Amino acid sequence: MLLHCRILPRFLFLNPTSNPPPPSLYAHLLLLTNKKTAFASPFSHSASFAPRSHIAVPVSAPSESFLDTDEDHQIQIPLEKLFVPPEVELPEGSASAVLGRVLKGSNIVLGPYTRDAQVTTAEFVKSSVRTEDCPADGIPEFALVGRSNVGKSSLLNSLVRRKRLALTSKKPGKTQCINHFRINDSWYLVDLPGYGYAAAPHEVRTNWEKFTKDYFLNRETLVSVLLLIDASIPAKKIDLEYASWLGQNQIPMTLIFTKCDKRKKKRNGGKRPEENVEDFQNLIREFFQAAPPWIMTSSVTNQGRDEILLHIAQLRNYWLKH
Ligand SMILES: Nc1nc2c(ncn2[C@@H]2O[C@H](COP(=O)(O)OP(=O)(O)OP(=O)(O)O)[C@@H](O)[C@H]2O)c(=O)[nH]1
Numbered sequence: 001m002l003l004h005c006r007i008l009p010r011f012l013f014l015n016p017t018s019n020p021p022p023p024s025l026y027a028h029l030l031l032l033t034n035k036k037t038a039f040a041s042p043f044s045h046s047a048s049f050a051p052r053s054h055i056a057v058p059v060s061a062p063s064e065s066f067l068d069t070d071e072d073h074q075i076q077i078p079l080e081k082l083f084v085p086p087e088v089e090l091p092e093g094s095a096s097a098v099l100g101r102v103l104k105g106s107n108i109v110l111g112p113y114t115r116d117a118q119v120t121t122a123e124f125v126k127s128s129v130r131t132e133d134c135p136a137d138g139i140p141e142f143a144l145v146g147r148s149n150v151g152k153s154s155l156l157n158s159l160v161r162r163k164r165l166a167l168t169s170k171k172p173g174k175t176q177c178i179n180h181f182r183i184n185d186s187w188y189l190v191d192l193p194g195y196g197y198a199a200a201p202h203e204v205r206t207n208w209e210k211f212t213k214d215y216f217l218n219r220e221t222l223v224s225v226l227l228l229i230d231a232s233i234p235a236k237k238i239d240l241e242y243a244s245w246l247g248q249n250q251i252p253m254t255l256i257f258t259k260c261d262k263r264k265k266k267r268n269g270g271k272r273p274e275e276n277v278e279d280f281q282n283l284i285r286e287f288f289q290a291a292p293p294w295i296m297t298s299s300v301t302n303q304g305r306d307e308i309l310l311h312i313a314q315l316r317n318y319w320l321k322h
């Protein structure tokens with residue numbers, strides 16, 4: 001795990017603020033339209049940065065250098081669009097000092113809670129169709145949701161380094177229940193059925209809406225939804241609607257851009273994954289007060305695998321402490 005060796009030590013140099021009020025993990029999802037309750041997000045970057053400053057974050061495969069300067073493999077992120085975890089103050093000064101703390105292919109800044117990021121054990125626990133039937137042991141969980149065929153089950157397998165722990169298929173609609181997978185005996189990854197499967201019978205679609213939305217609204221141990229978006233194609237209306245629904249309901253969300261290995265321009269409608277990722281950010285911008293965290297991934301090359309696990313670790317450890 002070369003990436004861990006390179007990234008984890010950096011986090012030791014961070015300077016947590018003294019006795020901050022415990023910020024909510026949910027705050028960054030508040031909608032601008034919800035003016036009555038809008039407040040400054042604890043995830044916002046330090047106001048000392050000029051608003052138009054950008055950093056060029058490398059998005060290339062983990063084996064390549066973190067400081068890759070190939071412009072084709074970089075994404076420009078305005079500093080105010082970074083996801084800054086609670087208890088982190090960004091270093092003042094140059095953008096390069098900030099870049100050293102941003103996970104590759106993402107807008108996520110590393111904070112002081114990234115311990116235990118590696119997966120050592122993963123086991124399937126149960127399938128449920130109702131929130132009440134889900135495991136009741138109170139440990140934190142992260143749910144994978146997205147359009148049918150976007151790559152939820154494949155990503156789960158990539159994260160746990162197993163080929164078929166979660167079943168995948170070229171045919172949409174493979175996953176039909178809330179499937180709990182226990183990781184390191186201490187947290188859950190949850191595989192959910194996909195939405196937007198046009199060929200599914202009406203009854204199945206209605207049922208999906210009902211039980212997944214109930215799960216999101218009522219599952220108290222849900223730390224963050226991982227909303228998967230296919231980065232090899234332009235943004236779909238249904239994905240934008242879904243992101244907006246999660247925001248409106250103040251359900252914490254991380255955007256996981258999948259299939260970033262698919263770079264053939266013609267099939268991608270002429271756009272590279274980085275461009276589709278940027279377009280998606282721009283399209284959802286008006287719905288959110290602060291930028292949600294996002295990561296670029298591929299289950300084929302395992303791009304983004306270590307980054308997701310570090311992000312999950314810092315959210316999970318923060319959630320456990322507060
Ligand atoms: N090129 C590429 N293909 C992928 C990637 N992730 C998944 N796929 C392919 O996409 C198809 C669907 O993958 P699944 O993981 O079953 O998708 P899902 O979102 O779980 O689908 P449902 O369970 O039907 O909702 C399979 O053929 C995968 O091999 C990726 O990162 N890159």
Ligand SMILES: [Mg+2]
Binds near residue numbers: 175191
């Ligand atoms: Mg699936």
